[in-house]
Amino acid sequence: MKNHPAICLINPWATDFAAHDLWSKPLGLLYIGSILKKAGYSVSLIDCLSYSYSSPGFKFPSRTRFGNGHIRMQQIEKPEILASFSRIFYRYGIAVPDFEKQLNELKKTKIPDAFLITSQMTYWYPGIRFTADIIREHFHGTPIVLGGIYPTLCPEHAIENFQDCTVIPGQFDQNCLDQIDDLTGYNSNFKVPTTLDDSPYPAYELYPQLDSIALLTSRGCPYNCGICASKILQPNFEQRNINHIIDELETYKENYGVTNFAIYDDALLSNPGKHIIPLLERVIKADFKVNFHVPNGLQVSDITHEVAQRLRKAGFKEIRLSFEGFGTERVFKKPVSEKAFTGAVEALRKAGFRKNQLRAYIITGLPRQDIDMLFDSILLTHRLGVRIELAYLSLIPGTPGFDEYREFMSYPIDREPLLHNNTLWNWRFDEPFKWEKKLRELVRYLNSNQREGNIITSNNNIVKDLIQGGKNA
Ligand code: SF4
Structure with missing residues (x-):
């Protein structure tokens, strides 16, 4: 059995015609992070929608005095089914080299035993696919777990399009932790809380810096x-x-x-x-x-x-x-x-x-x-x-x-x-x-x-x- 295996939580890129940051954070993922820590895992986080990981000298889009605002974006090719739609399609979030830099850091510190990718809008799945592909290039055999809103609302689509991942729809519960334990070879022997009052606070300490x-x-x-x-x-x-x-x-x-x-x-x-x-x-x-x-x-x-x-x-x-x-x-x-x-x-x-x-x-x-x-x-x-x-x-x-x-x-x-x-x-x-x-x-x-x-x-x-x-x- 492994001693304190490592998990890296990932909030993936969003792909859309428009996106705006209203102080959003991947709250579900951060709750899972704090539960996994209590269960004995060593946990890290890469949030592709955060400004926290930008290279020195990179100017993040301006934000209001209350800390919300635009998200960095890069124009990308539209998926075929949207080709006739006359608006520009973007990938929102950090630059790809900044994401890869974070993955390389993991190789130097603690190689993850699994990645956990969350998801928000169902139609952002190309951003999740892109994220999973880059992780795969860097960590060939490491298990990737996909959860969150997209597989919960579209389980069949997620299973078909993420065959290289373990897809877990629904809320994070005991069954999810058991599956993660199986994938990492760890026996956490931990009871997952069923209410927010029993849960530890979201793992904000995983961010290098925070503005909200x-x-x-x-x-x-x-x-x-x-x-x-x-x-x-x-x-x-x-x-x-x-x-x-x-x-x-x-x-x-x-x-x-x-x-x-x-x-x-x-x-x-x-x-x-x-x-x-x-x-x-x-x-x-x-x-x-x-x-x-x-x-x-x-x-x-x-x-x-x-x-x-x-x-x-x-x-x-x-x-x-x-x-x-x-x-x-x-x-x-x-x-x-x-x-x-x-x-x-x-x-x-x-x-x-x-x-x-x-x-x-x-x-x-x-x-x-x-x-x-x-x-x-x-x-x-x-x-x-x-x-x-x-x-x-x-x-x-x-x-x-x-x-x-x-x-x-x-x-x-x-x-x-x-x-x-x-x-x-x-x-x-x-x-x-x-x-x-x-x-x-x-x-x-x-x-x-x-x-x-x-x-x-x-x-x-x-x-x-x-x-x-x-x-x-
Ligand atoms: S169920 Fe109705 S009231 Fe509740 S969050 Fe949804 S739209 Fe709002």
């Missing part, structure tokens, strides 16, 4: 919306013990000195009296002097005056609201009414959030989406002085929304995850969304006026032309 932290105060979502992967990826909704969350925040603040924390919960405001309100009260009392961000969007109907005031006092810098828009109740289990949306914005404004600190996600690309209602949602958001963020639908296998798309699509969305890409469904692949260009122009126009403090009404000629143009497209 992503964390979870809960896992999963109590709802099960027809286009969302949350229930498939995390069947149970769990909210963490507040003492643990505060302890985790203190640990990060002390050890890494970071000031930007992104909370990646799917349902941060659920059970407010038992979770977010007491949590924010503890955060306010502790006076962490850090910035909090909520890239996933907050549930509109749970934003009361009580919640809004505490969010402001606790240091939330910008609020993203999951408005989604009118006419979306067919897919969203908690649709937002005009009254609820207006009430939430009023509560946030009263709590001291400025208009330029408020954004609202509006979904576009739903099967058979009502265009009039979409434009109404956009105009209402603008009237309230809130910045509009169009959220383009990605196709999620295993959801009713995916089945609905499959019914009227001639594209092989079942067999080809590249076709799940949110950019495609709003551009030119599908007739109903020909108007998307006008939609984007409208949003750009309204948002630039919002920045200047102007409110544009539906009587404005530019708005009228763009809406009419969109409908006629």
